[in-house]
Amino acid sequence: MPQILKLMDDKTQFLRDLQTRGCPVCDHLVRALDDYLAGFIAGFVDKNEVQEQYAAEGGFCPLHTWQLDQWASRRGLAKAYPKLLDRMASVLSEHARSEKPLTEVAELIKGPLTCHICELLRDEEGAYINKVTPLLAAEEVKESYAHSQGFCMIHLAAVLNHPVAAETGRFLIAQAALRFGEMARQMEIYTSKHDSLPRQTLSRDEKDVVLRAMIHLYGARRLHLQGSA
Numbered sequence: 409m410p411q412i413l414k415l416m417d418d419k420t421q422f423l424r425d426l427q428t429r430g431c432p433v434c435d436h437l438v439r440a441l442d443d444y445l446a447g448f449i450a451g452f453v454d455k456n457e458v459q460e461q462y463a464a465e466g467g468f469c470p471l472h473t474w475q476l477d478q479w480a481s482r483r484g485l486a487k488a489y490p491k492l493l494d495r496m497a498s499v500l501s502e503h504a505r506s507e508k509p510l511t512e513v514a515e516l517i518k519g520p521l522t523c524h525i526c527e528l529l530r531d532e533e534g535a536y537i538n539k540v541t542p543l544l545a546a547e548e549v550k551e552s553y554a555h556s557q558g559f560c561m562i563h564l565a566a567v568l569n570h571p572v573a574a575e576t577g578r579f580l581i582a583q584a585a586l587r588f589g590e591m592a593r594q595m596e597i598y599t600s601k602h603d604s605l606p607r608q609t610l611s612r613d614e615k616d617v618v619l620r621a622m623i624h625l626y627g628a629r630r631l632h633l634q635g636s637a
């Protein structure tokens with residue numbers, strides 16, 4: 409595809425992504441996470457090679473393992489997990505018999521740098537931010553951004569970490585300041601309408617203000633929350 413057409417496509421897509429009540433980068437990552445988990449689980453519960461690879465890699469980090477648990481049935485996991493458990497048992501037995509430093513056991517726990525899903529999300533996040541940051545230089549995009557909820561703090565910081573014109577960077581920071589100030593006022597209205605008798609109808613902005621504020625301060629819930637079981 410010629411570069412100019414691709415840029416137009418990226419812009420159209422980003423303008424659409426900006427219509428979210430959440431953060432466009434978080435939304436993209438949630439979609440990537442859900443797609444990956446859905447595809448992974450399909451093979452995990454009944455394909456030997458997927459279970460073997462999972463066991464060989466040592467599984468996922470605690471956060472993504474609990475998210476896997478939210479998606480898959482316990483019956484499915486019972487079919488899928490024995491290979492990882494056997495591998496863990498054999499590696500630990502070897503440790504117990506060896507002279508290896510005791511602290512090496514910690515390496516068996518996956519973390520952000522060694523978990524496959526963490527890596528996938530990091531790559532997706534980098535690619536998305538690389539794609540949209542240059543688009544923000546255009547007036548038309550700034551205009552749409554000003555009418556959107558904007559990036560969450562995590563992704564605002566990630567965008568500002570990229571080579572971005574000082575004027576664009578300050579525009580993004582000023583927009584975040586404006587949104588947080590608005591949310592504080594909307595919360596006050598939310599509280600007073602909630603406490604009033606008879607209850608007054610909440611506007612759309614007041615209705616979802618608590619969730620919106622949390623997402624924009626800390627990123628989408630789905631990316632940071634483990635299963636509740």
Ligand SMILES: [Zn+2]
Nearest residue numbers: 431434560563
């Ligand atoms: Zn975000």
Ligand SMILES: [Zn+2]
Nearest residue numbers: 469472523526
């Ligand atoms: Zn992970």
